[in-house]
Amino acid sequence: MPSVDLSEATFKRLQALAKPLIDTPDSVIDRLLDHYEDAGQGRPSPAANGKDPADVIRFDAAEVPSLTHAKLRKASFGGRDLSRPNWNELVRTAVEAGLERFKSADELMRMTDARIVKGAKTDEGFSPLGGRGISVQGVDAHDAWRIAYGLARKLSLPIEVIFEWRDKEGAAHPGEIGAIGWTPQAGS
Secondary structure, three states: OOOOOOOHHHHHHHHHHOOOOOOOHHHHHHHHHHHHHHOOOOOOOHHHOOOOHHHOEEEOOOOOOOOOOEEEEEEEEOOEEOOOOOHHHHHHHHHHHHHHHHOOHHHHHHHOOOOEEEOOOOOOOEEEOOOOOEEEEOOOHHHHHHHHHHHHHHHOOOEEEEEEEOOOOOOOOOOOEEEEEEOHHHOO
């Protein structure tokens, strides 16, 4: 793996952008590159490069491959499109839908594998869920899918995601685009 030397000033700038106990310097740089590419400054991703929809690999919602190095490109939960899709925002959207249905944080906490605490917690990877009186812990892509899919099933709400594996060692399908979805009518 390549090694990069950073000035103290650059490293401090990266630290300022990092989510404590979640991010590494590599993940912060990766997020910055994603932002740069999404803004049209860098090379377009295959998803934005006119890749044929037939080239999208569809997966069964209950049997997903490794989502390591998978970037969420598009997502909807309960008919709600995520405006700036990422895996943790998918979990947060699912948790919000759960709160709307159950009305009680205690009941929701019993219904999900998401790590939820009452109040505004901002350490250990938690972040408050705007005005809801709870905080949700960030997770990796695989756990995000598992949690959101589990809540979709319990709430009988549709879920659909389109993602792209980064062209990195350890990705299940480097550079490929995948899709996973579930609707209550489809069952399972």
